[in-house]
Amino acid sequence: MMRWSTFKKMVMLEQTVFGLTWVLAAALLPLADAGTQVHWAEPARWLALVAAFLSARVAGMAFNRIIDRDIDAANPRTKDRVLPSGEASLLQVKLVAALSSFGFVGACASINPILAWASPFLLLLIYVYAYTKRFTSLCHFVMGLISGLGPVCAWAAMTDSIALAPVLMGLALLCSIAAMDIIYALQDLDYDAAHGLHSIPVRLGRSRSVYLSRVLHACTVLALMLVGLSLNLHWTYYCGIVGIAGLLVFHHASLRPSHNTWIYRSFFAVNARVGIAVLFIVVEVLAWGVMS
Template sequence: MDRPVASALPDAVRGHWADRLAPAGLRPYLRLARIERPIGWWLLLLPCWWSAALAALAAGRPWPDPLHGLLFLVGAIAMRGAGCTYNDIVDRDLDTRVERTRNRPLPSGQVSLKGALAFLVLQCLVGLGVLLQFNAFAIATGFASLGIVGLYPFMKRFFWMPQIVLGLAFAWGALMGWAAVFASLSLAAVALYLGSIAWVVGYDTIYALQDIEDDEVVGIKSSARFFGERVRLGVAACYVLTALFMAAAFILADAGPLAFVGLGLFAAHLAWQVARIDRQDGAGALRLFRSNRDAGLILFAALTLECLVRSL
C-alpha cells in the first residue's frame, strides 16, 4: 500500500497522486490548491450539477447539459483551488498556530507569498475562461459571488458562524446551473440555493470538529464552537432546513417521484451523519464530512434519472 510522503497534510487522501507522482517542485502548489483533498471541489461542484439537473427537468430536457457539467467540473476545481490559495494567503499567520494547518505550503515556507499570489491569479484565469463560456446572465451571476468569497477568510475572526458565509459562497452553484439554462433565476433556484447553504453549514460544522481545541486556543470562531455540546442538534437543524428547502425547490420545478425518492435517500444519509457525530473523534468527523460527496451524488443521480424517465 502506498504511504503519503512526510510532508502530506493529515487530512489529505492517502497515497494521492499529487503526493506521489507530481514533480517535487509542483507538489507544494498542488497542496496549496488542495488537489490531494478532492472532497472540496466535489462539494463545490455538486450544487452546480443539482441546479443543472433541476433546470433540465424544468425545461423538459432528457438530461443535464453535458457541456455545462464538464465546465462546472473544471470551474469547480479551479475556483476551489483559487479560494483555498486566497484563504491560505489571508490565514498564513493563523495557520502556524493550528496543529492541522501549520504544515500547509505557506506557513511552512514551501511556497513564497509571491508564488502563492501568482498561482492564485493563474487559477482565477482558468475560472474566468470557464465562466465566459456561459450566457451573459450566468456570467454576471458568477461574478456576483466574488464579494462573498473575498469576505469569508476574515469572518472567523469576529463572527461565530463563519460557516454561513462559506455556505453563501460554496452553494452559489445552485444558482449557476439554472442561470446557464434559462438565463434567469426563479424561486426554484433560490430554494435550492437556500437548501445548499444549510447543507454547507451542516457539513462544515462537522469538519470544524477536527480543530475545535486549537480554535479555542487561537480564538478562531466556528459553528462547532458556537453549538458546543449541542453540535449534533445544530447540525440536525441545518440538515432539516436542507431537506425542506430542497423539497420546496423540487415542488416549484415540478419534479416527479424519482427526484423525491432521491431526496429521501439524501436526507437519510444526512440523518446517518447526525447520528454518528462525536465531538471527541476528529478522524470520524473527517470521514462524515467526506461522505457528503456520496450523499450529493445520490441526489444528482435521482434528478438525472427523473429527466430520463420523463423524456421517454
C-alpha cells in the same frame, strides 16, 4: 513552478466532488421544466461552467492559504499545509490565486451577461470569506452561501435566467455545507477559543453545535423536497431525497464529536455521498421523464 502534488494538496482536489455534483445537477435540472429553454446541447457552455466552478474553488482555497498562513502555522492540525510546511512559496500561491481569479471571471464572461456581471461580486465574496472567522461565528454560513450560489449560477448558465428551483437547491446546499462545516470546526474548538477565533462551536459549545448541525441538515432535506414540488418532479425524486435523509440520520447517529479523526473522514464521506446522490437523483428523474 508549483508541483502538481503540492497543488492538489493546497486546493484539496479530492473535495471538488462536494460542489461539482450539485452544480452539474442544477445545470441538468432545467430539462425537467418544459417551460424553460435550456442550452444543454452547447459543449462550450458546459466546459465554461465546469471551468468557472474549478477556477472559483482554486481561487478560494488559494485565498484561504494566503490569508490564514500564520493561523495554519500555529495550529497543530494545519501546520503541515503547503505554506507553513514550506512546500510552496507565498509567491507561488499568490500566482495561483491571481490566475484562477482571472480564469473564473473569463469563464463566467464567456457564458452569458448574468454571470459576467455577477462574477466580480462572487469573487469578492470568496475572498472576504477567508477573513470571516476573525470577526463572526457565522463564517460557516458564509461558506455555505458561496457554495449555495453554485446551483443558482449553474441554472443561469444553462437557461440565461434565474428561477425558484435553483434557489431552493442552493438553499439546500447552503444548509448542508454549513452543517458539515460546523461539525468540521469541532476539531479546532480548543485552538480557536484560545486564540480569539470565531466559530459556532466556540460560541455555542460542542453539544449545541451538533444540534444546530442536525437542524440544518433537516433544512437541507426540506429544501430539496421543495425543489421537487416547484418543478412537479416524478415521485422517484422524493424517494431519492428520503434516501438522502436516511444517510444524514445515520451520519448523526454515528457522530463522535470528540473524535477528530472520525470528524475528518466523515466530513469528506458524507459531503461526497450527498452530492453524488443529488446528481444521481436528478439524472434518474430526467430518465424517467424521457421514458414516460
